[in-house]
Amino acid sequence: MYTTQLDNGLTNTYAVETKPYYAEYPAPYQQRRYLIQGAVAALFVTSLVMVSAVIS
DSSP, X not given: OEEEEOTTSOEEEEOOOOOOOOOOOOOHHHHHHHHXXXXXXXXXXXXXXXXXXXXX
8 A cells, every 4th residue: 555644744545556457358158148238228228218108
């Protein structure tokens, strides 16, 4: 952890920064899971819009 002290006596503590890395392309099972999550999210948003249209 990196700590500095200011002139007025306050201390600033900084978190340790992790080493950056490049993302890897998702595996086929992860791609399917993303597709399913997107479909469920789209269905959820569509149902919310339809319910709000029926109520109003």
